[in-house]
Amino acid sequence: MRTLEHPEPGVLRLETVLAALADPVRLVIVRQLANGCEDQACIAFELPVTKSTSTHHFRVLREAGVITQHYRGTAILNNLRDKTLNERFPGLLDAILRADA
Amino acid sequence: MRTLEHPEPGVLRLETVLAALADPVRLVIVRQLANGCEDQACIAFELPVTKSTSTHHFRVLREAGVITQHYRGTAILNNLRDKTLNERFPGLLDAILRADA
Numbered sequence: 001m002r003t004l005e006h007p008e009p010g011v012l013r014l015e016t017v018l019a020a021l022a023d024p025v026r027l028v029i030v031r032q033l034a035n036g037c038e039d040q041a042c043i044a045f046e047l048p049v050t051k052s053t054s055t056h057h058f059r060v061l062r063e064a065g066v067i068t069q070h071y072r073g074t075a076i077l078n079n080l081r082d083k084t085l086n087e088r089f090p091g092l093l094d095a096i097l098r099a100d101a
Numbered sequence: 102m103r104t105l106e107h108p109e110p111g112v113l114r115l116e117t118v119l120a121a122l123a124d125p126v127r128l129v130i131v132r133q134l135a136n137g138c139e140d141q142a143c144i145a146f147e148l149p150v151t152k153s154t155s156t157h158h159f160r161v162l163r164e165a166g167v168i169t170q171h172y173r174g175t176a177i178l179n180n181l182r183d184k185t186l187n188e189r190f191p192g193l194l195d196a197i198l199r200a201d202a
Contacts, residue, residue, distance in 0.1 A: 014200045015123045022119035089200045095192035099115045 004062065004069045004076075009084045012065040017089065020064030021096060025049055026057050030066065033080040034097050041075045105163060105170045105177075110185045113166040118190065121165030122197060126150055127158050134168065134181040135198050142176045 020026060025047055032045055047054050058078060061067040065088075068079045085093045121127060126148055133146055148155050159179060162168040166189075169180045186194045 014197065015125050015128060018119045018197075019123035022116045022123050024116050027116060089196060091192050091196035091199065095190060095196050096115065096119075099190045099193065 002071055004071075006062060006068055007065045009065070009088055012084070012088050014089060016064045017066060017085070017092070020060050020066050023057065023060075025054075026061055026066075027096070029057060029061060029078075030080065031097060033067065033078060034082070034093075038079055039072070039077040040079075041077055043075070103172055105172075107163060107169055108166045110166070110189055113185070113189050115190060117165045118167060118186070118193070121161050121167050124158065124161075126155075127162055127167075128197070130158060130162060130179075131167065131181065132198060134179060135183065135194075139180055140173070140178040141180075142178055144176070 021030065028047065029045055033040060042054065042058055045054070047057070049057070058067070058069060058076070062069050065084065066081060068081055069076050071077075080093075082093055122131065129148060130146055134141060143155065143159055146155070148158070150158070159168070159170060159177070163170050166182060166185065169182055170177050172178075181194075183194055
């Protein structure tokens, strides 16, 4: 099974996480992951962008350490790394989720 | 006296603020403003960049609504818009200042 790379918690950088979150489409993804259930498939997000742009946004979030992605069959399932983010950057995710959309 | 434009609190956008903060030099500026006194001149910041790059970074922060800038003679003085940021995005600035540099 193909696996995708994820940064370890210790190497997450604040400016990289902020840059990953500094995009309206990626904020939609993060809010949906925060409000929804586990293992949300990429195709379950109704995003106003093409599939390849959507794939790019998910990859940016994963590489910054904001989400995990893993394969189930041909689907890619996503989860918010809220525990890791809350440990590394206390209060940041909550403040962003609390802000006006 | 020449004045510089600042966005009204109501038009500040989360993704624009996050993008402004998603840069190591701009985080240094924000931390120094948060820890220092009022009206800090641009030249008082020891930044590892050229003067024109530094000017760019201050402008990005001002246009995103993170700092105010005003002239005193030929100097430009900077202040953190912490009250505005705390009202619009509660907890965000504190979380960012609390994070590891």
